[in-house]
Amino acid sequence: MKIPFSLFLVGRLLSVRFQSRYDRMRLLRSALLISLVMIPLVLALIFMDGMMDGITEKYITLQDGHIQIEFPERLDERIHFSDSSILSADYVVSGFGIVYSREATAEVRIKGIGEDYFNERRSSQLSFQGSALQKEGAVASVMLSTTVASQLGVQIGDRVAFMIVPDSSSAVVRPVLANVKALYDSGYHELDSSLIFMDIESALRYFPKEKNARTEILVHEGTLSDLASVVTQIESANGTGTLSYATWDEFNGTVYRNFVTSRQVILLVFLMILLVAGVYVGSIAQEMIQDSLQSIALYKTMGATTLSLFLAFLTAVMTVTLLGMTVGVGIGLGIGSQLAVVLSWLAKTGLPGLQYYLLDFPVVISWRPILTICATMLVICSVTVQFSLHRIRKISPLELLQQD
């Protein structure tokens, strides 16, 4: 059997059996460092993606939907759900107000919703206490978040007063009474602190439908990239002509842009970390060359080409990198899949800083960014290692092997 020299040398460079304790420790140290770099990167990626997806999902399902069609009349009853792209259509009214209890006030966004608004998808995004929102007599029914309820010091069954903020300066500002019928908790403080729900009949009294009513559409995942076509379908099915609409990333533009910016910054930080790791791997290669100067000189004397030596050392270092990376990603994914337990524990600690994070989201492992990080790591390492290995070319057998 023929074994290429480069491959033979790679085997020797990597084989534990043939190496000194120092060499073994060096390889182990290198693999360990790469693993230790990859574990937090993978974890951070899972956390970042999971949290951003989770927050986006909460804003979409509870506050805005995927599409908001601005049309004063009810469109929801005319939309056919046989069209598989639409998950739900709900007629809603929304406006802004200040809510008062005996002890405190809170500025909120009030959303008037129908009884069947909380479908399965929306219900999965929050936990309820209390009963469904129904108008009872002249008093409106509201569902506060536990965050707002706690801020106001109220519970289910208590009454609160609203000061509705009108759309125009000519409108009269008036106080409104409401019964707290239910409490919800979405798990995301930022959303909970500003959103409350009211029965739609009452809400329509305070927020004129001409300006405040819209139909909120949720679509299935596959349609997300082509929301315009959903609107076109609705227009043609209802004969309403051109409808004015906005999509989730438009009416939550700031949140969306913040996410994109955060993601870019985090990826930049990842890149810096990978660069540092790459430089370290390059220095390991340099150390290997330094310790093998005489061997390399000897190989060259015996006829080994610079290329074959270069390839052997490159393969050896990259194999260690790949091994460390695989172990790191494996451990990162292992811990990542148990992230819910960690987050749940974190949520229970009640640390004030954590209230701005979403600590209850489904852990979804996105392979694409993980593979991108791995590929980037390999590219960076191969470049830094190649720089280090250029020294092989300069090693002269004359200086190292002979005494005159």
Next chain:
Amino acid sequence: MTDTLLQFRTVTKRFISGDSSLIILEGIDFGLEEGSSVAITGKSGCGKSTFLNIAGALDRPSEGSVLFKGKDLGGMGDRELSRFRNRHVGFVFQSHILLEDFSALENVCVPAMIRGAMRKEVTARATELLDRVGLAQRLHHKPGKLSGGERQRVAICRALMNSPDLIIADEPTGSLDEDSSDAIENLLFDLVKEEGRTLLMVTHDMELASRCSTVYLLHNRSLQGIS
């Protein structure tokens, strides 16, 4: 009639350091016949090793040309020169440098591994060579467990492994005691003769040099025939 294996044509070697230039070899014409053994002697620093480096394609002349079997080595690229060294030249150094992590057998195998020979064939040939130099019981010993003489025997076997045309030896007994030196000398000359190789040796030792068919003195940058 013997053929010329290696030929120097007015070879000059100079080393340039900053503004100064140091000429080590100047206008050397030299021919090495196939199957012969040639010794180059001279004082330390006279350029003997430089001469060997150029002969073994480890270095290039500043002027002139070196021909191996009529082919100019100066026209070869690094890759071709590596191939040339692997197939046609075997080196034996004074400090019997071996790969410390490799066993004696593996050290001898390396030139053939570089050549891309079949593993089975390589092991058989290396075992046979080590057996011939009396190291059959030391095949799997690392260099650290071998004496200076044993290490040099391994180095000689390594030099012969690819059956090269030319064996270049740089002070092959320079770092050995007298008994080991005698044994290594005998071994080197016997093996070179048995294998029908050509020997080009550099040494201070006139007694060792006298065992070669031709002896040259390297003096004042040029070669002078002694015998």
